[in-house]
Amino acid sequence: MLAAQLLRLPGKRKVLVIEPRAELGRGEAYSAVELGHTLNGNAARMSVDPDNADDLTQWLTEYIAAGGWPQSHQQAVPISELFPPRGIFGLYARQRLAEAQAKGALNGSTVEHIQAEAVDLQSDADAVHLTLSDGQQLQGAFAVLATGMFPAARTPQTQSSGLNAAALDPWDVAAMRQLDPQSTVLIIGSGLTMVDAVVSLEQAGHRGPIEVFSRHGLLPHVRRQPPAWVDFLADDLSIRTPRQLMRELRRHCRQAMAEGIDWQAPLDTMRAHIGRLWHQATDVQRRQFVRHVRPWWESHHHRSPPLSAELVARLHGEGRLRIHAASFKGLVPGSGNGVSICLRRRGEAQTCVVSGAALINSSGIEYDWRRVARPLPQQLLARGLVQPGPLALGIAAQVDGAVLGADGQASSRVFAMGPPLRGMWWESTAVTDVASQAKALAARLVQ
Structure with missing residues (x-):
């Protein structure tokens, strides 16, 4: 460009x-x-x-x-x-x-x-x-x-856990065709890369269980085409902190839903103001946003295309795809022909081991x-x-x-x-x- x-x-x-x-x-x-x-x-x-x-x-x-x-x-x-x-x-x-x-x-x-x-x-x-x-x-x-x-999934990292060496590329349909169609596949991350990985598995003919692990267990919402909504951030320049922003955004989303309008309409008006709000925020406010808001921001703002979302929803409804709130802690060596990973489930102190035939790293962007x-x-x-x-x-x-x-x-x-x-x-x-x-x-x- x-x-x-x-x-x-x-x-x-x-x-x-x-x-x-x-x-x-x-x-x-x-x-x-x-x-x-x-x-x-x-x-x-x-x-x-x-x-x-x-x-x-x-x-x-x-x-x-x-x-x-x-x-x-x-x-x-x-x-x-x-x-x-x-x-x-x-x-x-x-x-x-x-x-x-x-x-x-x-x-x-x-x-x-x-x-x-x-x-x-x-x-x-x-x-x-x-x-x-x-x-x-x-x-x-x-x-x-x-x-x-x-x-x-494709970037060598200086502090590598060995994850990429053991994982399939989320977009490599040819490699996925080599899997047993009924085998269990493990996926790290539940964002848009995971959605792509599920599409790849479907196109490769995989029909077995898919176990998805991410820290909060949140799926991307489906992208819809909501009607226009008032640009509330242009009308109120006093909104400066993440807390003020979230409070006002929730208010507008509730108002939209009460009027029978998609909650994505108020959210989409924020697009033009994100750079300004982020740039003027202090480092403390930015850290607060990344720590407390980011997972929900990503799942609500970075939404899935409808056809892909329909596939994920169908597999989830069938019980073939399951979402788990858990943190990846590392690979477990000596897993034979498959792969085993160490996880800590959200809210639990102890780790556990989960095994599958293959692993996909869908942890997003570095x-x-x-x-x-x-x-x-x-x-x-x-x-x-x-x-x-x-x-x-x-x-x-x-x-x-x-x-x-x-x-x-x-x-x-x-x-x-x-x-x-x-x-x-x-x-x-x-x-x-x-x-x-x-x-x-x-x-x-x-x-």
Whole structure:
């Protein structure tokens, strides 16, 4: 998205995107190939164009009319309310980048895909110097850390419990087809990654028990399309603390339900204010939110697409899928052909052991760069070019995305956007969030 914004602006510039995958525009989330792995938001919420909220809806309309995604009729809703497969969203992102490339070419601007991993970055008064995994050295005027998310299931961790080595990838349907269809599968985590894992198991033909363990045992709510609600946060700027926010939000949700309106309507009005509320909060207030509110925030705000939610609800109703409030304490060695894990159930002091044929790590995203055992995050932290963000969420930066070094000074050449700025804005992962950041950062870099 940043490359597309840079290419659309007047002037001549060269953009290098360092990405080990074979294609640009897909990243971690949109490299999925199974039709059952859909977006968590409907088309009206997922435009990559910050100036046109209907951009994806318009693209999908043309795509479906041309014969693409014939299964779309199964959702039986207007195109704006469809939840497209992530692989199709990746096609959309790639096409919008290609269009930006064509426009940029008129000004002499180019974008080049360097298929490698960035492993080191240094910055001086004149330039930034990048080292790649193949030994290549690159130099530029600016570097932008658009690293996206580090899924816990696919991210080597510096303090590893060995969980990933023993676990199946939540999106690896082929590996799941190797399981006994009637076997018991254990899943750590009950958020949206767990929902994806259940979809993967279903598509792989698994029909056995699924045991899900998370600290609070909360499932994501299903995403619905509620009507508009009054923007109560715009009308009352005195609401500043998590406690005030939760009290007022509950009041509006109760009022909505009393009027026969979906409680998700008041919740969705908060979207535009999350960054402001989080940014102006004190560290104490942020810690209170993370410790006491976060699990419920995640389950209510990061909601599941309807088809996936229907599958989870059906399996839960059949008794095949069970949710347990329990903390993962480690792997138990010597489990033979299966896997055994040590758990402490919520409210109990003693641990217990649970066994199954396979284990899936669905514990979500690793935002703490100190725990991510990838070369670039480790080198940036070691060199002091970046420092952990608030509450160790991502990295610290100024409002314009300029990263803060260990000395607290803002870099004039290294910037960040998207999930690395989680500590700055709390919600910094959604497509619309990143699209707005891309537009602002592109303008800043061109200046």
